[in-house]
Amino acid sequence: MAKTLIEMQAAVREYGALAAKRQEEYVATLEKIESTPEEVKAAESARDAMKQKFEALSKEVKAKEDALRASDLNSEKKHGQSDREKAIDGFADLVRGVVSNNRTAKLEEFKNATLAPTTAPVGPTDDTHNGAWALPTNVSTDFIATPLAPNPLVDAAAHSAMVNLEIPRVDISFGDAFAGVQDGDTAKEIELKGSQVKFGRVKSKVFVGLSETVLAGTNLALTQFVYSRLQDGILKLEANRAFATTPRAGEEHMSLYDKSNAIKVVTAADKYSAIVAALADFEDEYADNLSIFMSRTDWFAIQKSLANGNTSFYLQTPQQVFGVPVHLTSKAVKPVVGDFSQYHVNYDPTTALFEQDKDVKTGIVSFVATTWVDAQVKLASAFRIADVVAAPPAG
Template sequence: MAKTLIEMEASARDYGRLASQRQEEYLNVLEKVESTPAEVNAAVEARDAMKQKYEALNAEIAAKKAAMNVSEADENKPSKREKAVDGFADMVRGVVSNNRIAKLDDFKNAVLAPTTAPVGPSVTERSGAWALPTNVSTDFISTPLAPNPLVDAAAHSAIVNLEIPRIDITFGDAFNGIADGETAKEIELKGSDVKFGRVKSKVFVGLSETVLAGTNLALTQFVYSRLQDGLLKLEANRAFATKPATGEEHMSLYNAANAITKVTGDDLYSAIVAAIADFEDEYADNLSIFMSRKDWFAIQTKLANGNSSFYSQTPEQVFGIPVHLTAKAVKPVIGDFSQYHVNYDPTTAQFEQDKDIKTGIVSFVATTWVDAQVKLAAAFRIADAKGSLPSLG
């Protein structure tokens, strides 16, 4: 079987070690006063034989590389991945060690980070991490991130001073014939454009000396994964906040500022079914449900009514549309979540350090500016059983 380049290079490394060993053995023989000519000749032969094998194998490796169009220059040249990792790791160490502030826009070339990004269909384009170097996320994140189903369902972008039509272009010609209904009334009331502001968001990553002293790749994985983890948590917390922070009320699907219709039923299952049926046709193909596992298990138990086979049914099979289970959804929210839009300002993200004097822990802090808007409240419903709907702010 033909040897691969990797296998040949591994053998060459072994040959190199053996060649060095044979050279040491030859020198030891020479240094011994009592060594015989025969012992010297044997040591010379052993040294030269291994050296010849080592050089011959390296010649074969060079020939194989040439055939594969792999030059030494290309091999030693840092790849884009390596440049991204090294740039990010150097920035982190510089911020923590020198107590300086780094702006993403200042070192975007080093980490290949975009300053603007379109709303796209891929998870990478909608990851909610446009305030960070996205190529690092794509290539290197290995630890699990915080569960945030909004990553796949909501719209994301990174455009400075974003302003978009309230009737989003994703609907195409679907709204051309609409002259009444909740959507038309909402557009007339709120205006045809949605304007995004900027809300400061901070994510803290505690760093130990061990992490800082580790490899660039390990440091990048650790810091970046936790920064993105924090941003994802912030998105979900704001979207489903029952008591949003001052200035963030408009980000909450539950808040009265968005005036999302509440639908009740005799029980939670009936309320959700009624909510699904309450939508205009234009939203029907994109509906999904965000609800807690507690609510789903309660519905499952009630519908099963002692029939154990029913427990094999998935939420999607029961409701006929995608269902996302998250503890953050204290009341089921049904809707076209592409009408919930998160926008990051990518030019103002900055990184700095913060040291807790009491604990001695140094934090790497990312400050980002973000806003989230419910583009069309008509695209959502909140479901609950009669008599149990609490005040959601």
């Protein structure tokens, strides 16, 4: 299946980080007095191979971006002011109205101004879901390439935008396949927690600081600046809550690490063994949808341990090593393995507000988005936390 532009851009960032890592390892090898010519050559080869892959993929991404821009320009020349231009102008005008006149705007006003559909996606099967329901979706899909700091949870978790959402735990999770898990941990959890997952509302605010230069700039520049930072902030809130080790009061249930969710911890003497043991610990119904969220620090440590001096191993991707998709994020302080479609984020589409706030100390005016959201672990049995426990001393 062909990769989307956003997926290719994410891969470029990952390749860039790996290329930088290979460069550091090459320099470290050169600086080691005891390094052999073979070790230096192998480190150089690993660095050059990663650099070549990074540059080649970067070239492909740039070509795709240029083609997309050219397509937009040709369309606009043929049809005058396009829907894209109208969306940009509508978004920019409302931002200036909120900031300059200290007014409050509701989400519907933004959606109408930017020609976005007012009907929210119905659930995780909707192909248009992107996790940022509090924002006009067509602004994102038409001309914003990607958030500043992509949140991998967006594609892995389920998202929806419904008021007073309740999900039938059994039907959504397994349907007819539930008969196959009647005696397992999933069935026991459903019996204990009940058949419905109910979503509440937690207030969330994202602030975008605006200078006079940005406000006085072009509509395109203003829209790109505000939208990308709003989306970046909203998606960061999702990830911060999902992987919070000390969640804020009232947000405990959103954290995969919090004891209230009772997610099983699988331990071993090292991170690699713990992750493999966690993968093997699931019921069959989850096997095809498993993925891993882990930090780059953990991955580099595993990579170094498994390589055992074989530099060619550094060309292996995390997915090739574990056999399932792997998402690298610094927020995952302990690796979490599971079917992340069982982690569900729901936005209330009727109560989002956009308003102005000024810091009198700095003079900076902020454009503020207030949203109401909740996230629920639908089935704790769909997740495992991989942790390290030191082996007991001999004797």
